[in-house]
Amino acid sequence: MKRDGHIHSPYCPHGSSDTFIQYIEKAISHNFTDITFTEHAPLPDSFIDPTPQQDSGMKPEYLMPYIEELQCLQKQYANDIRIRIGLEVDYIKGFEQETRHFLDTYGHFLDDAILSVHFLQWQDTFECIDFSPECFINFSKKVGSVEQVYHLYYDTVLQSIKADLGPYKPKRIGHPTLIHKFQLAHHEKINDDTQIHQVLDIMKQDGYELDVNSAGLSKQFCHEPYPPFAFINYCHAIELPYVFGSDAHCVADLHQHYNVILPI
Numbered sequence: 001m002k003r004d005g006h007i008h009s010p011y012c013p014h015g016s017s018d019t020f021i022q023y024i025e026k027a028i029s030h031n032f033t034d035i036t037f038t039e040h041a042p043l044p045d046s047f048i049d050p051t052p053q054q055d056s057g058m059k060p061e062y063l064m065p066y067i068e069e070l071q072c073l074q075k076q077y078a079n080d081i082r083i084r085i086g087l088e089v090d091y092i093k094g095f096e097q098e099t100r101h102f103l104d105t106y107g108h109f110l111d112d113a114i115l116s117v118h119f120l121q122w123q124d125t126f127e128c129i130d131f132s133p134e135c136f137i138n139f140s141k142k143v144g145s146v147e148q149v150y151h152l153y154y155d156t157v158l159q160s161i162k163a164d165l166g167p168y169k170p171k172r173i174g175h176p177t178l179i180h181k182f183q184l185a186h187h188e189k190i191n192d193d194t195q196i197h198q199v200l201d202i203m204k205q206d207g208y209e210l211d212v213n214s215a216g217l218s219k220q221f222c223h224e225p226y227p228p229f230a231f232i233n234y235c236h237a238i239e240l241p242y243v244f245g246s247d248a249h250c251v252a253d254l255h256q257h258y259n260v261i262l263p264i
Contacts, residue, residue, distance in 0.1 A: 004246050008249045011066045013040075013055035018251040020037070027254065032255065038112070042058050044099060047126075050119070070083065086112035087110060089113055096165060100165045103165055116211075120152050122142060122152070133186070147190050150192050157199055172209045174213065176203075178226055182222070196227060200231065200235060200240055201238065210240055211226075212245065213226040214257035215245075218257070232261070246258065
């Protein structure tokens with residue numbers, strides 16, 4: 001099986017207009033046999049998206065059209081490739097009940113899903129920690145230091161793993177070292193090996209799987225996958241299941257760096 005389990009779509013408000021068919025045809029041409037579209041789920045109604053365009057999640061009114069279009073494409077391409085209907089669901093501290101209600105309502109439509117942390121809470125505000133280097137650096141000043149932001153991030157990832165989000169809670173944890181995205185912009189070397197090992201060990205213990213996400217290799221201030229190569233090897237050692245994900249937001253990025261990740 002050749003699988004890409006983290007793909008966005010034309011329903012992504014901060015992505016591209018590339019069509020589902022363009023993604024699917026490229027996957028088939030590259031001999032992939034299994035793909036999951038994991039569009040950003042709508043954010044909780046009472047959560048205020050801190051990004052400038054407030055475009056982090058799909059608009060709620062597009063959710064069922066997204067699912068229904070993919071259901072049709074599953075039938076259309078049934079003999080060529082397995083297409084899984086999925087979502088990338090945000091874990092947002094304090095919004096667990098709303099997230100669970102969403103999953104209880106729509107989870108039965110899904111074949112696959114990812115649980116990710118993009119938003120960190122500090123006092124009474126939230127920050128999208130992967131939006132821009134400037135936002136990241138400004139947030140680190142508010143929190144106290146880059147190292148403290150790292151600690152806050154891993155604490156939030158651990159909370160996401162332990163959160164009770166009901167029977168449809170995603171079993172794959174998305175890019176658990178996303179905090180590295182701007183590591184070459186803030187010019188500080190943070191030793192977070194202990195926290196990463198802890199996250200992976202608890203994922204293994206609690207029966208989760210890992211999104212081995214290649215997108216970081218293409219990010220200007222990252223230059224490594226999420227998690228880094230050494231920790232992908234560690235996943236082998238502890239037999240933590242993982243799924244390759246290109247995190248493509250356009251067709252050009254689909255399956256990016258697969259041949260770099262695969263030998264690992």
